[in-house]
Amino acid sequence: MDTQATADGLGNLIQVLKQPRVLSCAQCQKRKVKCDRCSPCSNCVKAEVLCTPSTPGPARKRRATKQDLLERVERCEALLKGYAPVVDRPQTPSSSNHVPDDPPVASFEPSSSAQELNASYITTRNDGSVRFTDSFGTLVMHEELVAIQNSIKSDDSADEGPRESAYESPYKTLPVTEFETSASDTPDTQPGPVEAMNLWEHFLERVNPLTKIVHVPTLEPYVMRAAVGMHLVPIEYQALLYSIYAMAVISMSEQECFDLLGHSRDTMLRHYGGSTKRALMKYNHRENYTMITLQTLILYLLTLEDRIHRHASWVTSGIVVRMAYSMGYHRDGECLGLGPFETEMRRRIWCQIIIQDAKNALLSGLSAAMLPMQWDTKPPLNINDADMSPSSDSPIAPREGPTEMAYVLVARLIYAYKIDCDNHIDTPINEAILLGMSLTNDENTDRAVFGKFREQSEELRRALESYTAKYIGDGAGKVHVAATILKTTILEKLDDALSPIKEQEEWGIEIFNWKDNLFKMIMLSMEYQCNAHDKMAAVGFEWYMRLQFYPDMLASLTSQLYRRPMGSLSDRGWRAVERLHGHYPELFDMSQRQQLMQAQFTLKAWEARKIAVAQRGGSLETPAYIVQLGQALSEMEAHKAEKPIDWNALWTDLQPFGDRLNSFMGEEFVQMSDGPSARGHGLV
Template structure:
């Protein structure tokens, strides 16, 4: 009746057969398709009229609220700038931010506007879902998936079979034990009682292990391998350390890639990423490692780790674990920034995450409702020392400024900055002593011994670095120029490394960790200086360092690595000079040290030829040569040879060719990047 009253012919629907087959129906009775199929043509019936929904009043109100917030944001005036010269802005008015759970991951928003909008959109989504709407037009933008993955950061391992990379069940527990003894006391980013069941399950059956836990397991295997010696690796696993490292590194990277670390965030993945970054020194380009750690900082920031869990209403257990991870990330970021020749790293402008508490893992459990630090020694001691050192570096930029001025030989260093830096180091010394007095007991294990030695060595190192050149005890005798001071800095860096190596209580546990911070660039610089520096107490100390470095770092005898080859050439060249000087002044013949004899036996003939020096350097050898624009020098100046940060980035073939001729002294201004960061080993 409605059709006839409206004057429109009734709509003819496709038959049932055509609808089911999804083919075009000619709408005849019977239709041609049914005739061909020799079946009855049954007309379809129209679907019941859809009940028109009334506008949802709650939804409209929330949309209006979003529009109101966006309008406020568009018309808001920017905050007034802080006064000139003010060290920081007053951030007390800023909201604490908000943690949100989206698409199975945790994200942090510190914008009040967007935190509120996200809440409104989430509520709107729930309204629509309650009305059984399939499509979701209100998904927040930050929860939408992306085609990006970590291929920009980690090498592509998408075709890797992870099952083949896992260790044998018997090896799982060996690696876990090594990790607990040698790695966990230094990192403390995992909770051992919580993670241990994963290891048990991994040894029994890996089928049910979540992807994020698998990445964490590979990072544990990897770090345990790093902590092994070459002989231990051969004895326990029947493979060289390099082979095992490559295997577990590939497994860790593959697991992280498959998770999609740029869009899926949780604490387990972050723990795996932090441990992976810990494994990179000596195995990976330090500049790339610093950039990768920058991604880690951003992931941690996105998860809100830069805001203390107490302010975010998190449980005591999660709050404490987030603190441990955040402070370890800060330390890693500082370490890689300094190793890359940079100063202070770019951390979030404001963060309030408190340092971790003095607690053993056994004092922590996920269901705890309150938490109190212990007043007695715990296995957190090394981390507490490192956190105090990190805080000093972050809050006192004057220290780095003074160090740079001293290295560059500034004639008039700023006395007020020197005073502030010295005062802050005194305060740091006091704080470290308080921590060690309250929480350290050498009888409780090697990590307590390491913590005490680290505190003492770092204070001594900082005091020396901020001491102006004219205040050095050798000023006027062995230190006459900034170049002389740089030589002393390279020497003391080696001596401090060796002091850490030689702690007897820690050698079987943490020597791997201390040796991983060895910087061959500084060592090569020092050895190169010994070709022209032939006498004095600093020279004698330097030669003792050279011998011990070759004793500990036996990898330097692997001359297939170009930096090791450069080290060998400069060492032999310096020894030739020293041998002639001592032969001319000594009555008895000079005995060739074992490391020199070994280097001479393995140096290729062509490279050995470059190390021969017929006579001691003359006065002209000690002068600084400069190339003029009209006639460039054909010799490679020292500031090009050794003024670098990454040994792997140097074209060593040019250096080898230039090493045959006497070399001038360096332009000391080129070395600020070498020592400005690398001389501070923040552990």
Template sequence: MRLLLIQPREAGNNVTCVPSKPAPSRPRLKSTARDIQERLAKCEALLQEHVAVDDSSQTRSGQGGTTTSSNDIAPASSETIGESARTHADGDLWVTLNDEICKMKNLMEQDQPEVDFSEENASDDFTGYKSLRFTNCPTLDPITAFKLWQIYLERVNPLLKIIHAPTVQPLIVSTTADIESTPLDQQALVYSIFGLAVLALRSDEITNMLGAEKQRDDFLQEFLTAVSVSLAQFGSPGRYNMVVLQAQIHTSIILMGQCNKHAAWVLSGTLVRIAMSMGYHRDGTHLSLSPFETEMRRRIWWQIVFFDIKLGIDSGLTHSSVPEHFDTKSPLNLNDADLFPDATDPLVHKEGPTEMAFVIVITRVSAYLLDKKARQAMEANIFGHGGDRGSIDASLLNHNRLLVQQLDADLVDIERRFIPSAASKVHAAALGIRPHLIRRLHDMMHPMQESPDWGTDVLSPRDSLFKLILSSCENASNSYDSMDRWGFAWYIRLHFNFDILASLATFLFHSPANSLANRGWAVLESLYAKHSLLDTHRPNAAVTPSQFILKAFGERERVLAEMGEIVDVPELIATLRQMNQLHTLTPPTSTKANPWTAVEWISGDFMHDDGTQRSEGFMPQADAGKGFSE
């Protein structure tokens, strides 16, 4: 700015006016249009490079014979339709199971019109969160908080490994003193950690540690609501980070533990999208990230992949949200103590046992489950045909056989290098995965005509499926015993599928008196005892299977009586009949609570006020992927 010296005007008309000098010309600003064009040209060049790389990778995949178009195979599909809900399945296995369950419901509704099996009435209300105006955050005294943190470290963390315990522990210490001053995303993580710890507690431990005033579900409700509110308040533009992903993975697992697999599946799909927007589907080495952040992103990504695939299978859906092409490497065999946020040297596998044993095995299993052809071959073998395509494709079966052989060999190598012995509880749990898994995969690989029971108990695809469901339940019962001994029973309960239980009861109704039926009734009693399904506070998801079981046993009594055999009533049936007389097996009345309040922040408004997107794309931003656990 020019400062002009103004002199007082003299009186008279002889004053000479001197014009001021013109201001120096300013430098011409760069044209905004030209700047935009240059930026656009750079983006187009980068896009062309990306397309070229993607085309070449698809060409290589096609040459290897591993790429399958989604339109190549049109799987069967079914919809179980209720008054206000629709359950869709597009895999042959769950199409058949859903049809069997639907027929059983129709049969029971004819005999017992007062029983309502509609999805709305029978749905779990564990996730009926309160309004986001929730202000009373759960409060725990420091001693209880540290006990829950220790439970998480001993029972949960070894099976997930999505946090870096040495950097999270100071946060636990600080939040026990004043959680209100803790950043909102970190509040959400702490609440989710405490929620998972509660999920991992035994019933007697909940009473001793948290008191008898509330049940497990009450505490989980409070923690999930706190997570929801914290993340909703934190969800300002572009605020997705590693801490948010960690908290939401915990939330999805808690929903699974509450038998709300469909809510967990929807949330897991959202997590895949958020992780991809942050570039988690690309290995950190390609994004110039630090070794620490690269390794943590690998752990988080592969847990998201595993749970999305697992929940999709449980929900009867063959398509996963996980992209077909990603290059995120498997996590390394390293303890948390080997990871330092400021480290710059590349990380390598550590030979011998570490904390990562279980996760490394699960990661390899996840890689196998990603193959759609393998799952299709399994279903074809189970049903003894190729679905609508006639005979089973030999190349499909051979493809799966080679995958299983490679999986077995890789797991053996992992055990040799990283789990030479049961050095700890988590190593014992990791060593128990391969024998059960490979045995079940081999059973499903063999066509039903090659089954030892063919011609006796297995005479049709229905019988073959009955045997598979029975074996699955027996495996769940055996796995529970082992995992309970090591302190990880919660993990088996987490993956327990009540639809499988309902399916088993359906098959027992149609096959009431053969050797498979005897095995089925034995495993039912075992599962009900181990999963506390006869307790007063049991998941509502157990209502339908319980009704089916009573119907199936009534048919078994009738058939055995006609054969002149004496029928002993198991304790399971006696208890269920008593509960039925007390009307505790009737599905609860419908509630209008919105079960999605807790995740509305994630599926609702993704836009700024000016209409721009909140997500910043998959390239790392200033705050993307950075939190206290880094």
């Protein structure tokens, strides 16, 4: 009896559950009032309107069962096997299920020191964030900066140091990945017709020859219209033109900018940079991917190179790489059936994107191997802008002689070599061997590494010599002079880097280990920087060398000079430091944190040199730039604020890494001997 009652109850419950759910009527849903779900409902009766049942919404998608998911995974695995068949690996006797790791690229098994070297590339900054570098040179330079920082900190604990500047670091105020940051609704004040044409001429003469990402005959009509009124051109062209104006300002000296525009370079860069960002926002550049957008972003990021942290530059250039990738720029236009003009412009833009991203990766201590490798875009043709037109349908034939593309094509060969090396060589370990650090105690292995690098460098040398013989002309213009300077500088750097430590003329005199060799390499790098700067300035491309200046190299050089106050290499290093201060006036600007700390480095190292010379019975005449640094620092201290400088914040601005390097480098490497106080400014 009880069983029958239970069954009847369950049956009634099932019938109730099977009944369709009564929904609110359409009128109640529209008025957003509670419906009694009768037919007709009381609300509709009172309102004397027709009560219409509402339409049920679509049924929810059935959740995938575990079996469905397993079947999908199996299908995916089958597809993957078709594209990438599993490679058989030898099994170890100890475990038939163990799959050994891939062997290292180098031809030797890393020793314990090599393993420690690899483990030390993950480093922690003072603010707790983590950075990675796969460049041995960057790793060691960071160690030098840590040492000099500790030295300055120890001095400040005994002698109250300079106070916090009223100015903020540019690294903390400039937008990087969010282009709309700090963009306001303030109307853009466009340059007048005369100013606009002057800016355009500066761009054509100084910037365009080294970038070649715009087609001048096609863009010039928009420039003419924008000079009359910016509203006469589409919004995407407004963004491009403002970025061109900003690059023209970058190419000017401070005096040129003031004479032409009536304001400082920094003021006009902020103005045109902000106008570029606002135009990009209005155009919605994140969704509207066009060739104009890419051209604008490339030029805009160039204007930021010396104003934001190098890691921020690399991260931001990655956005442009992905944007171009999504537009298919990694595939050659001929494969996509595009016209000759668009195909060539895509090649130029993709070439510049790859160069820019590889350079930012190099300055960030990372390898260019992180670039997308699945691309088949051909190099740009050796042609002038006049050789192609948007209306042309026939294939474009390359020229056999000098053209406007000289510098870009030489730079492409160099960065292609760099990318190829990073993709096929274990960069960190081989960098250490090139400096003279033996990780295997096997001279044959070290010679093999040098031989591999020499072979690749000879390939680059042959490619550059062949290209310059065909396409570089002595009287073909300033851009050809710049291309020759670039080729010569790179080949000289390679020759120095590929000279074994024991074959150098300073071996046994001033060079005794890889650390001494590193000092020489840094000093030579600064010499090449100064030499190239002088030559490029003579042909109107000084702005480009300003963007190539690497402040951490100067900081590392001065910290090494502190430890090595005497010697021929030290003398050459100090001459390079003096030339750098002549080339970069911003090093005297104590309102910026990075320059402030660099001034501390330089003055402290100079005082150590004076003491070392005096101990040997000699004397030094204080150079003018040392006097100027001391005066600038004294003036800053005279206007100090209430709170002391946050040295951790200073250090974070100056470099990306932290202090987790002692396990490999050794404690003695970061312990700098007690030196003279920088407070004397080296003037006594």
